[in-house]
Amino acid sequence: MHHRTAVRVVCLTLAAAGLAACTVSRSNDSSARSSAEEAPPAATSDSAGDPYYPEDGNPGYDVTAYHVKISYDPPKQALRGDTLVTAKASTSLPEFNLDLQGLEVSAVTVGGEEAKFTREGDHELVITPAEPIAQGDTFETRVQYSGTPESAEAGSLGENGWQRSSSGGAFAAGEPHSATSWYPANDTPRDKATFKLDARVPNGWSVVSNGLESPATPGNDGWTTFHWNEPNRVATYLTTVGIDKWTFERSTLPSGVPVVSAYAPGAEGKKSVESRLPEIIAFLESKFGPYPQSAAGGIYINENIGFSLETQGRPIYAAWAEEPVVVHENAHQWYGNSVTVDQWKDICLNECFASYAQWLWDEAKYGANLDEQYRTEVARSTGHLWTGKLYDMGAGNEFTAVYEKGPLALHALRREIGDEAFNKVLKEWPTRYRDDNASWSDFEKLVTETSGKDLTAFFDAWFRGDAQPADEFLYPGPLRK
Missing domain, CATH: 1.10.390.10 (Neutral Protease Domain 2)
Incomplete structure (x- = not known):
């Protein structure tokens, strides 16, 4: 950041x-x-044990993969989500928690079986599976939800989480909180997992996120689904989604790593800044070793938020960001993203x-x-x-x-x-x-x-x-x- x-x-x-x-x-x-x-400290039933944010994260399981599916209508600011969380139980789980802020949950299944669920506090989703999950078992939790996403909170550097852009689109960014404003997660940097996103938006809008890009699939209903996949494990606060009328630039680093950079309306002037990315990454490799991420690039929003953020492989840059910030956020791909704080x-x-x-x-x-x-x-x-x-x-x-x-x-x-x-x-x-x-x-x-x-x-x-x-x-x- x-x-x-x-x-x-x-x-x-x-x-x-x-x-x-x-x-x-x-x-x-x-x-x-x-x-x-x-x-x-010993983790409680609804805490991963970080003393600074004792309500964040949950013990008892390790998430291995997130597959997030969303539909978002920018004019209505309406989101529908269907997220599959794959995890391995580190202890017997008669019940367990996920973190999700604000959005209304309509259904939860665990292992394909309907599960009971309740909401507690600001962001706890308490799930009771039909049968307790045995220690060592891998299990899949599917959560269906909808609503108008909200920002997580006003942090020391500005709003965290889901934010509406001046063009009418939206993006998710924030530290230490962001992810749970738009999908259910075990929201602690200790629990890193792979991340896959399928995001459906009305034609004319487009979506950028982390990792590797697959071709978008247009529907017959005036909507198009965009596909992104981060095969490297990622901390939840380093995941992102950006919905806008993006201008994309695509290239490849000498190492073969794909580069995708996206510019929001009004941010196209930042192309000259981003043009030095290959040189910057080559320099950082000379200091830190081979580039550790699956993809590279940048997300240039036209908003004067108080920070830029090192979202994995593809940082989000505020309107004021210049070359030194690109150096900073890409250095995080080693220091913070690949190696993440305990x-x-x-x-x-x-x-x-x-x-x-x-x-x-x-x-x-x-x-x-x-x-x-x-x-x-x-x-x-x-x-x-x-x-x-x-x-x-x-x-x-x-x-x-x-x-x-x-x-x-x-x-x-x-x-x-x-x-x-x-x-x-x-x-x-x-x-x-x-x-x-x-x-x-x-x-x-x-x-x-x-x-x-x-x-x-x-x-x-x-x-x-x-x-x-x-x-x-x-x-x-x-x-x-």
């Missing part, structure tokens, strides 16, 4: 200075401490690294001197910059310090452990945890392993602290004049 204010502050900074790589390490003692700190307090693993990727891009492409940029940013900083924590920052504070303090911290880490170790870490992290979840503790362990250095105090000062680091950590190695 890229915050609009942060984009403007950081991007101006980047253009003026240079970029470098970052490094991190830690000691065995701090690794043990961090592992204890990050042990998740808990939301680990969000620096996403945002600090995507923000620092902008620094690296400016260093490589524009000759930015990152050491000078770093010193300039530290010199002009105020107390507000330092009070934000980068790890375990508290619910509602995830998307604050990570954009400005985050790249400073990573540049200091790079200078602390050296380019060789840092560059090795940058590639090893998305290789070791590809298509998985990982925590900040896991990252510190990797850096310790790679650098052989005890950086307990360094990590405490930069990532766990809420004050300006002492000079020994603020100006490591060549940063010290």
Whole structure:
């Protein structure tokens, strides 16, 4: 995700200075401490156990696949949905929950048998199958529903979830919530699954989503169905749908990965920005390793929302997004999408690294001197910059310090452990945890392993602290004049 204010502050900074790589390490003692700190609370019947969002997600099963079918009438803002959720039970399930906001459920089946269901709270769909599901069984839940989708909530960067566009279409985007405003899901980043979408809209409208595109199928009723399939596992908040009168551009990366970019009415001028995508992905591959997604591209909306978002393989860009944001959101395809946070307090693993990727891009492409940029940013900083924590920052504070303090911290880490170790870490992290979840503790362990250095105090000062680091950590190695 890229915050609009942060984009403007950081991007101006980047253009003026240079970029470098970052490094991190830690000691065995701090690794043990961090592992204890990050042990998740026991999940309750309607919680995946994230302390920041205790009502999100559900335990007892692992979703392996979503097949979402929707029909949407833009003038009426009316949605009809028919979603199949395939999951494996990790315990016996006499009942289980899915997350779904607002929409009216008309029928639920489990394994083809009619199931009882009730609604609890704002988003819990409680399902009682005809027979309890045995531990280890794979089961299919079909939910049929309809209504007018609503946004999930107003987050710190703006509305989350289903949003109506100025052209009369609609799109879904938001972090940490978005998916459950338009389909039932186990809404936690810990439960990643494949995602398939069949979206039916009136002729003249079109649909863009994640993954691989199949040819649209026109009906005899004035409606057309669009087909998208993401074969890589994806966290729910990284799924999307965009319904509009899109202008599509299609191409292929040198590696053979298909590229589909879509432009809403009024956003066609962004084609020049998106034209650098192959170069950007090639650069990021040089830093992070092979591109990890099934497809690439971008979704350019003509809306001044407060953020752009790294929806898997095909980011959503607000009207103000420019080249640095394309770098940022595509860096997330490794840091955040392929390797996904274990808990939301680990969000620096996403945002600090995507923000620092902008620094690296400016260093490589524009000759930015990152050491000078770093010193300039530290010199002009105020107390507000330092009070934000980068790890375990508290619910509602995830998307604050990570954009400005985050790249400073990573540049200091790079200078602390050296380019060789840092560059090795940058590639090893998305290789070791590809298509998985990982925590900040896991990252510190990797850096310790790679650098052989005890950086307990360094990590405490930069990532766990809420004050300006002492000079020994603020100006490591060549940063010290």
